[in-house]
Amino acid sequence: MASSTSKLHLLASFPSSKPISITTTSTGSHAVKATWHHKNGKKYPKEKTCNEKSSLLLLSLQNNQKHHYTICDKIIKRKYFMTNATPTESNEPDESHQAYFPKSIWISIKDAMHTIQKFSVFYALIGLLSGILSSSLLAVESLSDISPKFFISTLQFMTAYSFMQLYLTGVNHLADIEIDKINKPYRPLASSKISYGGGVAIVVASLFMSFGIGLMIGSKPLLWGLVLIFLLMTGYSVNLPLLRWKKSTMATLASNVPTILVAYNLAPYFHMKTFVLKKTATFTRPLVFTTVVMSFFYLVITLFKDIPDIEGDKKAGHQNLSIRLGPKRVFWFCISLLEITYGFAIIMGITSPFLWSKIFTVLAHAINALILWFRANSVDLKSKEALQSFYMFIFKLLYMENVLVLFVR
Structure with missing residues (x-):
């Protein structure tokens, strides 16, 4: 019994890098105590020791030695204290402080750009x-x-x-x-x-x-x-x-x-x-096409931008077309103008003397006309967000048209 007690004290006081085994002389039972590792010059218990306390308590009860549990409990408390310690207590570098200033500057820049x-x-x-x-x-x-x-x-x-x-x-x-x-x-x-x-x-x-x-x-x-x-x-x-x-x-x-x-x-x-x-500036066929098509686009954009803003415009006393006729009528009027614009573009393409320009202009504008029609029929005219999203879609069509006009000859 004395040898068992001294062995337990000795092993608890000098932990090694290998697992510590505790064996009682009376029962011969065996329990894994702890595994230790080195970090920053200090010894910390490794994970996978969640049954330590229960195993040692059983061992103490079997031998009827209260001081066995007391020693093991102190070791376990030390393990949990180290595991839950703050970065300062465990001498770990505080990465949040290192990244604070660059991160805050980056957030400020993004906010300013937005x-x-x-x-x-x-x-x-x-x-x-x-x-x-x-x-x-x-x-x-x-x-x-x-x-x-x-x-x-x-x-x-x-x-x-x-x-x-x-x-x-x-x-x-x-x-x-x-x-x-x-x-x-x-x-x-x-x-x-x-x-x-x-x-x-x-x-x-x-x-x-x-x-x-x-x-x-x-x-x-x-x-x-x-x-x-x-x-x-x-x-x-x-x-x-x-x-x-x-x-x-x-x-x-x-x-x-x-x-x-x-x-x-x-x-x-x-x-x-x-x-x-x-050079001398003349109104070439591409410039005439651009002038006509873009005028229709700008007309539609000017009319459509008032549709999602009816609520505020009414309170401000404005008398635009969306307020007088209602958003639904103005919406479909704008769609009709854009479809007419694409029809004009297709006619210009058909009359082009260049085969490559004829094919590209007709196909591209016919596809855009179909996309516009199907997209318009899926819009919820009672939703301000849906109308605003479609307004952005018209701008995307405008961006595309700025590319397509370069192929008109």
Whole structure:
């Protein structure tokens, strides 16, 4: 009995790297005590010892030795203390503190980019940039026209008009804060992500940057386009006497459609043709096609954007077509206009003197017309989210059309 007790004390005091076995002299029973490992210069018990306490308690009862349990209990308590210790108590490095600052900076950057995206109305900006690139390529007559000068001039044009786009959306946000709180509460000014003063600062800075770049470039088509957009779109948004044209559908169409057509298509074409390539500008077949088709697209976009916003527009006292006729009628009117547009594109394709242009133009626009029709019939006209999603779908059709016009000959 004495030898058993001394052996137990000795093994508990000097743990080894191998499993410790405890054998009693009276019964010859055997129990696995613990397995130890080294970490950072210290010894910690390994896992898989959940039955230690019960085994040793049984051993103690069998030998009627209370101090056996006391020693083993202390060892087990030490094991659980080490397992549940905090990183500081176990001398482990706190990785959360190491990653805190980079992670917080990255989150701040993502949040700022997301706010800028909402403020700039990113889908409209993509439409602008794709239209500028497409119309600039229409001015190219041969591969020799595509040079570093071509790409630099296109990038300069895009930069000037991107700042103008930021000005236009900023002015519209500033003028529609109360309406946006109902229709588009996610917008930065409506949600107070950007203060009113911050919005004014962005608008003023964007306007100066746009005209500053335009004056530095010195292109007349570019400058006249900026002036036209600035005048008409400011009158569309600001709430001043004889202005705020967005209250009326006809005034909205008269200000928006020509402005978008000039900014997206005509100004970049004439800028590239006359200022960059130094050639005479003529209304070619592709340019005529672009002018007609894109005018219909911009007309539909202008009409459709009011459909999901009826609630806020009614409270603001607007009298647009969606309020007067109802969203269903305006929706199907817009679908009809787009289908007519695709019909015109198919006719233009059929009359093309080039077989490759004929086949591609007819097939591509026929497929788009079918996709549009099936998608329109699946829209829930009572759902604001469904209408907004379809509005984004129209912009995707616009992006695609900016590619298709390059194959019209």
